[in-house]
Amino acid sequence: MALIVQKFGGTSVGDAGRIREVAEQVARTVARGNQVVLVVSAMGKETDELLRLAADVARSRDGREMDMLITSGEVKAVAVVAMALHDQGLRAESFTGGQAGFVTDANHQNAKIADLRVDRLRQALAEGKVPVVAGAQGLSDHGDVTFLGRGGSDTTAVALAHALGADVCELYTDVSGVFSADPRLVPVARKMATVSFDELLEMTATGCPKPAMRSVEFARSYNVPLHVRSAFTWEPGTWVKMEDDTMEQASVIAVTHDTSDGKITVSGLADRPGVAGTLFRTLADRGVNVDMIVQNVSNGGLTDISFTVPSENFDASLEATRAALGDLGAREVTGDADMAKVSIVGSGMKTDPGVAARMFEALATAGINIEMISTSPIRTSCVIRRGQLEAAVGTLHTAFGLDV
Ligand code: ASP
Numbered sequence: 407m408a409l410i411v412q413k414f415g416g417t418s419v420g421d422a423g424r425i426r427e428v429a430e431q432v433a434r435t436v437a438r439g440n441q442v443v444l445v446v447s448a449m450g451k452e453t454d455e456l457l458r459l460a461a462d463v464a465r466s467r468d469g470r471e472m473d474m475l476i477t478s479g480e481v482k483a484v485a486v487v488a489m490a491l492h493d494q495g496l497r498a499e500s501f502t503g504g505q506a507g508f509v510t511d512a513n514h515q516n517a518k519i520a521d522l523r524v525d526r527l528r529q530a531l532a533e534g535k536v537p538v539v540a541g542a543q544g545l546s547d548h549g550d551v552t553f554l555g556r557g558g559s560d561t562t563a564v565a566l567a568h569a570l571g572a573d574v575c576e577l578y579t580d581v582s583g584v585f586s587a588d589p590r591l592v593p594v595a596r597k598m599a600t601v602s603f604d605e606l607l608e609m610t611a612t613g614c615p616k617p618a619m620r621s622v623e624f625a626r627s628y629n630v631p632l633h634v635r636s637a638f639t640w641e642p643g644t645w646v647k648m649e650d651d652t653m654e655q656a657s658v659i660a661v662t663h664d665t666s667d668g669k670i671t672v673s674g675l676a677d678r679p680g681v682a683g684t685l686f687r688t689l690a691d692r693g694v695n696v697d698m699i700v701q702n703v704s705n706g707g708l709t710d711i712s713f714t715v716p717s718e719n720f721d722a723s724l725e726a727t728r729a730a731l732g733d734l735g736a737r738e739v740t741g742d743a744d745m746a747k748v749s750i751v752g753s754g755m756k757t758d759p760g761v762a763a764r765m766f767e768a769l770a771t772a773g774i775n776i777e778m779i780s781t782s783p784i785r786t787s788c789v790i791r792r793g794q795l796e797a798a799v800g801t802l803h804t805a806f807g808l809d810v
């Protein structure tokens with residue numbers, strides 16, 4: 407008998423029929439002798455709809471009220487999922503995040519888990535019940551409802567799997583696993599049987615949309631085995647675990663992409679201590695998450711710095727950088743909103759010289775110009791023009807022998 411945390415959300419519980427199918431899957435899992443804890447996030451596009459409702463109603467965005475509103479999507483979902491489980495003959499009980507024992511900080515809309523007290527869920531399990539927990543939510547120590555942020559239900563599931571000592575955390579979604587590239591862009595992408603935490607973390611950091619990056623970080627820290635799989639076909643998906651050093655790895659296992667990058671270049675900067683600090687402090691204070699940064703070798707005491715920011719921050723970042731021009735003693739600021747990033751990822755690249763060269767050659771052969779480059783021990787990323795992204799992803803997928 408295993409203890410399994412199963413997480414469902416979005417399209418997987420998009421309507422009544424889907425919810426009944428999910429309940430059948432839970433019933434099958436229980437019938438095989440397993441204990442199941444469910445984590446459910448809001449149905450379909452409900453979270454987006456609630457956000458739109460708030461925007462339509464008012465200009466204010468009080469964090470406490472926003473969290474009350476958004477978390478209602480998950481509360482509704484757990485109640486109906488529990489009812490569908492009753493119809494399957496299971497004893498199920500729904501729980502809000504607070505009832506399930508999630509204590510968070512009071513940072514509304516992006517709360518962090520501070521403590522998790524699972525006694526009540528353990529009790530329910532001991533009584534032979536299936537607990538159904540609302541994802542992405544908790545209670546602050548003032549007793550206010552908090553939302554863990556977009557994609558937070560994956561984190562709820564991983565945290566519960568860790569706290570309950572579950573054998574596996576199954577993240578069900580509308581794709582059948584983790585792919586070597588986005589199958590919508592690369593039809594010959596392959597589903598991976600396994601991927602390491604480190605690799606998946608690099609992939610989610612460079613554009614792979616699921617699972618949520620924060621949940622992968624959490625799973626890696628506590629070594630919670632993940633199984634990313636389909637809620638539509640129920641076939642086995644991708645296992646995410648610690649790296650298996652006994653296996654010889656291909657050097658590149660995936661090509662990821664991010665369509666939403668803007669590039670800003672500050673030229674003619676004085677090459678002296680403190681300039682980069684001033685520039686990036688300006689952006690940090692506006693909450694901008696800067697991605698790639700490249701500084702040129704200085705020439706006659708002057709240098710250039712280019713960096714990328716998420717598209718949604720592009721206009722504000724450009725304006726802030728322009729405003730800081732005087733403080734920076736820089737000559738000029740230019741921006742280009744139409745950039746994208748393509749990355750290759752794989753643990754094997756640590757010991758395989760020439761991977762970067764192959765990447766750059768493949769892009770060159772396809773006539774794609776590289777604007778910026780950054781690397782980690784297991785990833786190489788290139789910033790390119792957005793219009794060439796699709797070609798770049800396909801070219802690299804083929805060049806590294808990943809096509810099915
Ligand atoms: N429903 C929330 C969202 O769409 C939380 C989640 O799904 O993880 O982001």
Ligand code: MG
Pocket residue numbers: 415416447557559
């Ligand atoms: Mg979601």
